[in-house]
Amino acid sequence: MxxxxxxxxxxxxxxxxxxxxxxxxxxxxxxxxxxxxxxxxxxxxxxxxxxxxxxxxxxxxxxxxxxxxxxxxxxxxxxxxxxxxxxxxxxxxxxxxxxxxxxxxHIDDPTRGFTFRADAPLDMRFDRTSGMTAALLIASLDEITLLSIFQGLGELPNARRFTDAIVARRKDDPIRTSGDLVETANFIYGYKAPRYLPQIFQALRIAVNHxxxxxxxxxxxxxxxxxxxxxxxxxxxxxxxxxxxxxxxxxxxxxxxxxxxxxxxxxxxxxxxxxxxxxxxxxxxxxxxxxxxxxxxxxxxxxxxxxxxxx
Ligand SMILES: C[S@@+](CC[C@H](N)C(=O)[O-])C[C@H]1O[C@@H](n2cnc3c(N)ncnc32)[C@H](O)[C@@H]1O
Missing domain, CATH: 3.40.50.150 (Vaccinia Virus protein VP39)
Structure with missing residues (x-):
């Protein structure tokens, strides 16, 4: 319900x-x-x-x-x-x-991709009938724009290292799910990742939905x-x-x-x-x-x- x-x-x-x-x-x-x-x-x-x-x-x-x-x-x-x-x-x-x-x-339904607490396709659109999903955004935006999302909208420390890791990974292993994104955050932030996941997910959501x-x-x-x-x-x-x-x-x-x-x-x-x-x-x-x-x-x-x- x-x-x-x-x-x-x-x-x-x-x-x-x-x-x-x-x-x-x-x-x-x-x-x-x-x-x-x-x-x-x-x-x-x-x-x-x-x-x-x-x-x-x-x-x-x-x-x-x-x-x-x-x-x-x-x-x-x-x-x-x-x-x-x-x-x-x-x-x-x-x-x-x-x-x-x-x-x-939005949060309770893991299939919407808004939450880092479940592994699901990274969608994050309020309107699933139009626009680009978060996965598509991550796959297609240039590095500078991605950085501005994590730095400007997410106020993420070490945003450049995190963006670099995404860009390096997506070359042969696309980030398709929330789990993929969490994995990349774990790789960069280690045990501190849980602290930054809300910022990462919120920044992407703000960008996806303009x-x-x-x-x-x-x-x-x-x-x-x-x-x-x-x-x-x-x-x-x-x-x-x-x-x-x-x-x-x-x-x-x-x-x-x-x-x-x-x-x-x-x-x-x-x-x-x-x-x-x-x-x-x-x-x-x-x-x-x-x-x-x-x-x-x-x-x-x-x-x-x-x-x-x-x-
Ligand atoms: C915080 S909820 C509103 C809850 C509502 N006041 C209630 O009592 O149930 C925000 C809602 O706004 C919608 N929303 C967010 N941005 C929007 C936008 N730019 N245009 C239209 N709807 C939007 C979301 O889909 C979501 O359903």
């Missing part, structure tokens, strides 16, 4: 506070835990559009949300395709949620997707996700100031709903260890937005 315990659920609900009739957009549906609660709170007249790149998660979420009938529309799409993947007449929302990264079924590009695209279109008065929250799980969210939200919420007097010349059309971000309680981390690195940030588009920033 596939389950995914939604992270920071009550905090998300509180900060997004859906009102009766709200139009909700969940760009990372997963198994629909957040979506279900948000839509329930928006009452009989609320509606939801939800995206996910993963058809298997969509199938599970569909079952959970079928009770809402036509108030729910689920779209198989990557959120990097926003806003084009949305119906033309539904491009403004009162509530927008992004709960980034992977879901528990996660940074997708997040950056979402953050660019988010302001136009929010209706005046609308709230948006992003839950991220590591600094490469949280960094861009923090920066984008700070920029959006920054008032324009006079260069000499420092007085506010144009008030920002957005306000921050979470100064430092919201993190899970010790209890949540105990009950759901996967929540331990989560951080939720949220903004609100002011009602008077259209009057303040018409240019």
């Amino acid at each position: 596939h389950v995914h315990t939604p992270v920071l659920l009550s905090e998300t609900l509180e900060i997004l506070s859906p009102k009766s009739g709200d139009r909700i957009l969940d760009i990372t549906l997963g198994l629909g835990g957040h979506s279900e609660l948000l839509l329930q709170t928006a009452g009989e007249t609320g509606s939801l559009i939800a995206l996910d790149a993963d058809t298997e998660n969509i199938a599970l979420a569909e079952k959970k949300l079928e009770k809402f009938g036509t108030r729910v529309k689920i779209i198989h799409a990557n959120f990097s395709e926003l806003p084009g993947c949305l119906p033309e007449d539904r491009r403004q929302f009162d509530v927008i949620l992004a709960d980034l990264g992977l879901s528990s079924p 996660e940074q590009e997708a997040l950056s695209r979402f953050l660019t279109v988010l302001p136009t997707l929010l209706a005046p008065g609308g709230r948006s929250a992003v839950i991220s799980y590591h600094s490469l996700e949280d960094g861009p969210v923090k920066t984008a939200f700070r920029e959006l919420c920054a008032d324009q100031k006079h260069p000499f007097t420092g007085s506010i010349t144009t008030k920002s059309g957005f306000e921050m709903l979470s100064k430092k971000g919201v993190i899970p309680t010790a209890r949540e981390i105990r009950e759901n260890p996967r929540s331990r690195s989560a951080r939720l940030r949220a903004i609100r588009k002011r009602e008077e937005y259209t009057f303040l920033r018409t240019a």
